[in-house]
Amino acid sequence: xxxxxxxxxxxxxxxxTVRERWTLEEIIEGCxxxxxxxxxxxxxxxxxxxxxxxAKLIRTYGLRLSGYCRGGMFPAADEAGRARxxxxxxxxxxxxxxxxxxxxxxxxxxxxHGSKDLAGARMQVEEGIAWLLEQxxxxxxxxxxxxxxxxxxxxxxxxxxxxxxxxxxDRLGDGVGVAVDVxxxxxxxxxxxxxxxxxxxxxxxxFHVCDWLVPTTDLLLDRGMMxxxxxxxxxxxxxxxxxxxKGAVEVEIFSAANWWKRDPDEVLAxxxxxxxxxx
Amino acid sequence: xxxxxxxxxxxxxxxxTVRERWTLEEIIEGCxxxxxxxxxxxxxxxxxxxxxxxAKLIRTYGLRLSGYCRGGMFPAADEAGRARxxxxxxxxxxxxxxxxxxxxxxxxxxxxHGSKDLAGARMQVEEGIAWLLEQxxxxxxxxxxxxxxxxxxxxxxxxxxxxxxxxxxDRLGDGVGVAVDVxxxxxxxxxxxxxxxxxxxxxxxxFHVCDWLVPTTDLLLDRGMMxxxxxxxxxxxxxxxxxxxKGAVEVEIFSAANWWKRDPDEVLAxxxxxxxxxx
Numbered sequence: 001x002x003x004x005x006x007x008x009x010x011x012x013x014x015x016x017t018v019r020e021r022w023t024l025e026e027i028i029e030g031c032x033x034x035x036x037x038x039x040x041x042x043x044x045x046x047x048x049x050x051x052x053x054x055a056k057l058i059r060t061y062g063l064r065l066s067g068y069c070r071g072g073m074f075p076a077a078d079e080a081g082r083a084r085x086x087x088x089x090x091x092x093x094x095x096x097x098x099x100x101x102x103x104x105x106x107x108x109x110x111x112x113h114g115s116k117d118l119a120g121a122r123m124q125v126e127e128g129i130a131w132l133l134e135q136x137x138x139x140x141x142x143x144x145x146x147x148x149x150x151x152x153x154x155x156x157x158x159x160x161x162x163x164x165x166x167x168x169x170d171r172l173g174d175g176v177g178v179a180v181d182v183x184x185x186x187x188x189x190x191x192x193x194x195x196x197x198x199x200x201x202x203x204x205x206x207f208h209v210c211d212w213l214v215p216t217t218d219l220l221l222d223r224g225m226m227x228x229x230x231x232x233x234x235x236x237x238x239x240x241x242x243x244x245x246k247g248a249v250e251v252e253i254f255s256a257a258n259w260w261k262r263d264p265d266e267v268l269a270x271x272x273x274x275x276x277x278x279x
Numbered sequence: 280x281x282x283x284x285x286x287x288x289x290x291x292x293x294x295x296t297v298r299e300r301w302t303l304e305e306i307i308e309g310c311x312x313x314x315x316x317x318x319x320x321x322x323x324x325x326x327x328x329x330x331x332x333x334a335k336l337i338r339t340y341g342l343r344l345s346g347y348c349r350g351g352m353f354p355a356a357d358e359a360g361r362a363r364x365x366x367x368x369x370x371x372x373x374x375x376x377x378x379x380x381x382x383x384x385x386x387x388x389x390x391x392h393g394s395k396d397l398a399g400a401r402m403q404v405e406e407g408i409a410w411l412l413e414q415x416x417x418x419x420x421x422x423x424x425x426x427x428x429x430x431x432x433x434x435x436x437x438x439x440x441x442x443x444x445x446x447x448x449d450r451l452g453d454g455v456g457v458a459v460d461v462x463x464x465x466x467x468x469x470x471x472x473x474x475x476x477x478x479x480x481x482x483x484x485x486f487h488v489c490d491w492l493v494p495t496t497d498l499l500l501d502r503g504m505m506x507x508x509x510x511x512x513x514x515x516x517x518x519x520x521x522x523x524x525k526g527a528v529e530v531e532i533f534s535a536a537n538w539w540k541r542d543p544d545e546v547l548a549x550x551x552x553x554x555x556x557x558x
Contacts, residue, residue: 111509116509116511118465149429150428150430153466154466155493160467161467167468187429188439188440189442190442214433215498216430217498229433230433232395
């Protein structure tokens, strides 16, 4: 297992972690100031900065991109909606290429409005990824399916376990893998086995950390800083690394009431300290 | 698949659904008034009423008990805590026998305070159930493990999928089965297969319904009335009944901001209507 304190360069900042108080430009400068060498930016932040400018800043600062957030949201109530989703994913793919991301992260989408057909939504997801994958392969961009916590099955992602993502990857073939985010999968009794399974095909493209707080007061925006919750981070990272993962440890914290309100310089200092000591 | 409109007697009211405004006595009278013939009461309500009196009322009104809520909460930080949990479960078993419940529902408990050892908590759960099961078998009381939604893994129940509960039942043997609550399991890609698996051993002891609202604003107390959310209730009930389940359809709604505030007579009227039309 890697000694993170000896490898500060593996730390990646998902830019959502400080999104409320810093623009992408400020985040890039902040990361440089704090010696953080990797980021994973969000499309809306990149759009606000301007794609060309964002790409240039990333090159100028020599940042590596552990991922690009995000493609997905495939299911729709009708064909027009699915076509819009495909167009949007094509753009996300192009942007990921422009900024030089190591993978495009897919939050696959939930039930179409008014639908209760979860199996149908899952089929739409797989069809959408299959469509995107053809282009991603040509472009040389990896697609990382991120299984989301089951509490998001209705409205964000109907891929909810690593087993399900692995099954999908088996059917889809080369070029698509998984993003393992501890927040979404820590509870899964099959986690160790499914991480090992993903590793056997070299399919773990990203590893995200934060923590599960007790109590959790909001379904979306109450993620904890690593060490403040109940997730056994070293255990899960150990499984991921035993499965052959050699990439970044990406910190992604949505925290409306706490971390998003703090001075981002303080947040980054805490992120670095926790990365060294509790991940 | 059973036609619920033709079988009103299968409806069971989990008494938590109207717990904020009615005592157990009022609930029993209210169910009689509404022609609801089955309930599943909670221990604290029974204690407040008095166990003997509750048992007598249940007999007087000829109510069937689709379950008794609840045993479980096995993991603890030390042996003294585990001993207290065993004592409490022994009392829950005795109460379930006294009131004549068809099964004792187990919400198994989460991580002990300060612990991140999820695998260890799961072992404690299995040991606790094994201990209780010896006595439950002698007493002739079935134990129903209720897998809870993964968002409760830390603080309520570390059994989070039907597969996990089935595995546990396989190891524990006769007398222990599962309670399938759609709220907890609707998202599970393996649900149909695991319901069928549970059915093959005659292990489905209870079936609970409510609905998953979009958005869900509280992790615990924002469950929806059947039909108001995104769960495909007939589909899941079809799987459960195809697996051989012949028991009650138990309505259990925790809803602090909505249903708990309404007149319980109105709630029961809506429950009956939705039971007939959308379950």
